[in-house]
Amino acid sequence: MSLNDSQQAVAEYLDQQGHLASVAAFGQQHTSVSVYSTTTVVRAPEAVVRGRWSPGVHGFVGEELLLNHRRSGRDLGMQLGVSRYYGHDAVLSSANSSLREREKDAIALPEHRRLKGGLTSTVAGRRSGRQFSGRPASLDELATVLWHGQGITGSLPVPTPTVADAAVPLRTAPSGGGLYPIQLAVLVQHVKGLAPGAYEYQPHSHTLHPFHRPLAPVDLAEHVLTTDVEFDKVAFALVYVYNLYVNSQKxxxxxxxxALIEAGGISQNIHLARTALGMIGCDQGGYDKQKLEKTLGFDGTSRHVIHFTLVGHGEA
Ligand SMILES: Cc1cc2nc3c(=O)[nH]c(=O)nc-3n(C[C@H](O)[C@H](O)[C@H](O)COP(=O)(O)O)c2cc1C
Known part of the structure; x- marks a missing residue:
């Protein structure tokens, strides 16, 4: 069936099923079909894909990425990259990732809590919550959320000819090649014992390291464009920062x-942990990416904000 024929069939069906028309309208409005969509190994020319959000949008970078992120099944570079999990250089780069962490000025976090409640009821009980009460989180709650998102839970021995005891530290959420390219920034607002400000979570040492000295509170409302959250009542926000070169070189x-898949894994762990702790939280798609990167001091080239989550206590 050609594209025109299938569109005709859908239109006729929707004429008969009026209640589905609005659902289909959403899909049709936000789906642009490139003439290259049935082919791969093509860099779509910008003018081919027309965005419908505004006449100024000529193409979706996402389509370009999807068409090309695996250029072909015979792309030797990609295949080698994926299968070289145990290559010496790959192993040593993963095994030494703790060297990126800073000791000076690091703030030790309490050990994570062992959460009870059962996986099934926690998964079933997770809901996005936006009605924050302003009740502060404890340091123990913050530490537990962070550990469940990114904590170190084991290590994989990968001896190399030069380093017999090399081992890759492994975390709660999986990561392609054990490279862990995502860093969590914590924007603290109301956490007992912590001054408000931006901190980096350092999973290997289970510590927080301030992004800036002196610490300064980050105004969430200036960084997220939504009207349905009272930001001053959020306990802390988590910013997922992707370090492009950590895994793109491979x-x-x-x-x-x-990295996007990995951010989802980390985020789900965080939501399950805060659910089990009796806290509420909500992802926010409407963050101001460039502003956040500027606030955190990133160059906006090698490190990118790719996700944002609010966590706190709800009304009792
Ligand atoms: C990537 C992503 C972005 C989101 N952005 C927003 C947002 O900007 N504002 C909001 O209120 N909820 C946001 N959410 C939460 C969704 O609205 C919510 O997950 C969805 O309505 C399903 O509800 P549940 O999480 O309670 O199951 C986002 C969720 C995800 C995964």
Whole structure:
């Protein structure tokens, strides 16, 4: 069936099923079909894909990425990159990732709590909550949320000819090649024992490291464009920062795809942990990416904000 024929069939069906028309309208409005969509191995020319949000949008970078992140099944670079999990250089780069962490000025976090409640009821009980009460989180709650998102839970021995005891530290959420390209920034507002400000979570040492000295509170309302949250009542926000070169050097354009998947894994762990702790939280798609990167001091080239989550206590 050609594209025109299938569109005709959908239109006729929707004529008969009026209640589905609005659902389909959403899909049709926000789906642009490139003439290249049935082919791969093509860099779509910008003018081919027309965005419908505004006449100024000529193409979706996402389509370009999806068409090309694996250029072909015979792309030797990609295949080698993926299968070289045990390559010496890959192993040593993963095994030494703790060297990126800073000791000076690091703030030790309490050990994570062992959460009870059962996986099934926690998964079933997770809901996005936006009615924050302003009740502060304890340091123990923050530490527990962070550990469940990114904590170190084991290590994989990978001896190399030069380093017999090399081992890759492994975390709660999986990561392509054990490279862990995502860093969590914590924007603290109301956490007992912590001054408000931006901190980096350092999973290897289970510590927080301030982004700036002196610490300064970050105004969430200036960084997220939504009207349905009282930001001053949020206990802390988590910013997921992707360090492009940590995994792209190995995986090429697939590095970004892997990072987005990994951010989802980390985020789900965080939501399950805060659910089990009796806290509420909500992801926010409407953050101001460039402003956040500027506030955190990133160059906006090698490190990118790719996700944002609010956590706190709800009304009792
Ligand atoms: C990537 C992503 C972005 C989101 N952005 C927003 C947002 O900007 N504002 C909001 O209120 N909820 C946001 N959410 C939460 C969704 O609205 C919510 O997950 C969805 O309505 C399903 O409800 P549940 O999480 O309670 O199951 C986002 C969720 C995800 C995964």
């Amino acid at each position: 995986y090429g354009d697939s590095g970004l795809v892997f």
